[in-house]
Amino acid sequence: MDDRLKKMAAWVQKFKDVGSPIAQYDPTHAALPWAGIFLVLQIVTSDAQTLGAMGDGLEKVAQIIARYASIEVFPW
Helix, strand or coil: HHHHHHHHHHHHHHHHHHHHHHHHHHHHHHHHHHHHHHHHHHHHHHHHHHHHHHHHHHHHHHHHHHHHHHHHHHCC
8 A cells, every 4th residue: 555655646746746837837827726736735745655654654563563472472
């Protein structure tokens, strides 16, 4: 799932990179709508990055729990 989030975030970033120069060609008509779209896209990418970081942390915690559970079962 982490791979899909990274791909989606990359596509959203490309869309933002293309949309900003296009909105600059006609700022009187495109500035306000693009600002709203840009804000939503910024929130989405931020949430995707946060979710990805949480997934990485959860994976590490699961590995540590599994490692120490085996140590508790078989004491040295």
